[in-house]
Amino acid sequence: MQSSKRTRKDSAEKELYVEVCLFDQIPVNFALVEAAVRQYIEHTIIECLGLFDHSKTTNEVIKKNVKEIRIDADEDVVPLPISVKLDGVNHEPAEQIDENDDVASLNILPLPSLSLHGLWESLLFEFSVKNYLMSYASTALTFTLMQVDSQIVTWNRVVLLHGPPGTGKTSLCKALAHRLSIRFCNQFREFQLIEINAHSLFSKWFSESGKLVMKVFRNIRELTEDRQRFVCVLIDEVESLTAARTRAVSGSEPSDALRAVNAMLTELDRLKSIPNVMILTTSNITEAIDQAFLDRADIVQYIGPPGVKARHEILSSCVSELLKRGIIYVNGGAQGDYLSKMASDTEKDLLTKVAICSEGLSGRAIRRLPFIASTRQCGKSVELVTYLDMLNLAVVEMKDRLTSTACW
Template structure:
């Protein structure tokens, strides 16, 4: 659960003195229904709107999971706002009565992924989820970046839909519905793609009845038979085409490590005969050009080695977003969320609440009893710079396993263990480079 929650008028009065009230053009409220609920979305929205107006104010992002009203108790799992502002931007008090609220009601599919197989091939060609899926619930909220990357991707999808609705001539203005996220391993590229597909499905629930995510297994599309890989790519996209043909479905196609499918053609030429890799690239580009005319499809791709990607594919990507290693501010926020979760579970004994960076800044980063531990976490975050988001999320576990080894620990002792664990990561990395 996020540490930011709805506030009553009395509770927020002291916050308003320090922070301006913002009337935003619109906030998106996600309402997760109980899987067995049969309540009509319009009725649910009315009850949630009454709840928000009753509280009147919210401070930054929030999530509510406990309700007093019996209807909400029976039908709603959570009500949340999780993208009111970019990571690191100053948070403001939100006037829920004055702001325009966009309410999105959804239910999670609890089945895991299915597999898509191609005739005659041993490996599954793709994993397939119905969206929104419980597998991806909460990923969006826990992804932390130094820029407003999540907001930019949502704006891209909105513009894509708008241009399609308005029948903008693609011969005049070109867009291909392709996103390329690139950067070092472990920075959250694949997770962001899955979370984006989930978020789009929720945001567009009034337009599309359901969503589908197809994660292509690139390695399965390289056949053991020479020259067959290009045909496998076409077969895979024929299956995707069947899904796109349903106008009620929002289809997101995820191709992880796209460089394995789009190896630069200039490096694969051999004699007068094109290699199988070239046939794969040509087949993929052809299929992308064919499906881009459909309004209900999005192609999401990732790469760790952008220099290996064919330039013809790079040119087709509408957005080429670099996802780098988190800076200390983002690291602080990641650690902050991890520690709050360990406090919630009782592993870290509840003590004074950790302050966020904005609160520390307001207090000029002065050290006192209220700020001591928060400043200590800030120092640990600075010393952790250079680690990937994937490594940072593992560190609380490693810190406990190696340097705590007991059921409960004080926050002060855990911060010491966390610092030791982060420095151990750097040492392990250095040791690996010696081999």
């Protein structure tokens, strides 16, 4: 859906980004849906950003085809027209397997995909890292589209997110790629997320890992030959392919690892001249990464454990989901966002206590806590206050297990 300028109640006229998700597997005329949504949005006062309630529309095209409308207006992003063509198909990644091996070296996922829908919104951080990354990616693509001379102004379209496990680095990379496929779908006909299986490059072909790295990137370059296809390449645990070469020189790493790093750096330099590709990487141990790779990254961003505010928001969203599904109940039958609007002081204090107590846990661990707490009742419904006490006990038990494991 192309962006349209609308006047919000509390601000001057600004560019809005309208994203539309369609119902599953319904044949649709995109132009017809776009026109219907555009007309509806332009004649509606936008109260706030985020999910837009279109339930009151009488337009049959919207009622039949549109599952969800989301409105955004990123302050820090260069405004560009956008279209959304979420066709409702939950694409599965296609594996590309080397003809001489049985291990997939690449997973290719067409974007946008319902498998990633909502992931961007679910990621919560203490600072505006999402806006920062979106601003960076939008700027890099804008420079490319405006044909800025890369020999004068240099950017490599390489991002490194680093930090402890479970903090959302990989999810953030995938969500960013998905978001770009929505934001820039008027600029490119097709988007793909290519996930490199770094470990497969050091299995049976260990003695020729440098050649295999070159082969994988040759396949990526072939995919980018179509300049109307934008490719996001995700390399998880990038230290596997970019280990510090000083260790190889000292003899602590095999020479074949050195060749793999050299091949990786060479291939990154080749991709620099290709305008329709972006490299997204993650690492848990940046001290093991070669300095030459760090120097090539436009952004080296630390992603740490969530702070107390982010922990509270994560837990609140989890509890709200369980309220909505009937796993938790409150007297009066309140559901969904009850915690943020109607919860008693006792209930709010209990949730705050859990958020404070969970300091040091990763976002992944915190999102697992509500399930662990529910196991005490074998999945049966439980009253909210009782459940929050159970959630606090689950935090204490998880931290005790982590501490005893570390001591062992």
